[in-house]
Amino acid sequence: MELVEKGWRVPLTNKVMVDEERFFSIVEQMRVSVPREIQQAQELQRARDQFIARAQEEAKQILLQANEDAASQLDQYGLRERAERQAQRIIDQAWQEAEHVRAGADEYAASQLKELGRSAADLLSTVRNGLALLDQRRAEYSADNGQGPDDYAEADPDAGAEGYAEDEAYPTEDDAYVDPDEYADEGG
Numbered sequence: 001m002e003l004v005e006k007g008w009r010v011p012l013t014n015k016v017m018v019d020e021e022r023f024f025s026i027v028e029q030m031r032v033s034v035p036r037e038i039q040q041a042q043e044l045q046r047a048r049d050q051f052i053a054r055a056q057e058e059a060k061q062i063l064l065q066a067n068e069d070a071a072s073q074l075d076q077y078g079l080r081e082r083a084e085r086q087a088q089r090i091i092d093q094a095w096q097e098a099e100h101v102r103a104g105a106d107e108y109a110a111s112q113l114k115e116l117g118r119s120a121a122d123l124l125s126t127v128r129n130g131l132a133l134l135d136q137r138r139a140e141y142s143a144d145n146g147q148g149p150d151d152y153a154e155a156d157p158d159a160g161a162e163g164y165a166e167d168e169a170y171p172t173e174d175d176a177y178v179d180p181d182e183y184a185d186e187g188g
Contacts, residue, residue: 015136023130030123037116044112048105055101059094066090 007016070083
């Protein structure tokens with residue numbers, strides 16, 4: 001928004017010209033930040049998996065300890081039934097804790113991935129807007145200079161987007177579709 005607000009208004013139109021270097025700088029920053037967010041999501045997934053594995057290992061250790069305690073009590077006091085109930089309570093508690101940890105980790109991972117999806121959708125929108133602006137600038141330049149679309153690059157190689165080719169396809173909804181309504185229901 002700041003880029004558009006600081007742009008120059010084209011008289012008698014609702015169009016704004018923006019600083020090309022600033023625009024490409026913002027696009028480059030976005031391109032760098034998205035891989036960082038993907039890496040963070042992968043690290044989060046690894047941490048979640050390690051945490052779940054640790055909780056399961058603790059549950060196994062609790063179960064082994066309960067079995068040893070039960071066997072000892074059986075040998076000493078013949079309290080088999082009491083030992084089995086205690087062991088089952090310990091197992092149930094361990095599974096509940098593991099499930100709670102798993103649910104919390106899943107919820108956090110989902111929220112991070114949704115945020116990443118929003119960022120990707122914003123980036124895609126920015127790229128589309130930038131490409132549309134470049135097409136518009138290109139068409140206006142061609143119209144002002146009386147050149148056809150094929151003459152554009154040859155007449156002024158410094159005008160327009162750097163590295164832009166006519167046959168390059170714009171990203172489509174199929175390339176990176178994110179349903180914005182899906183995030184609107186999440187409350188933020």
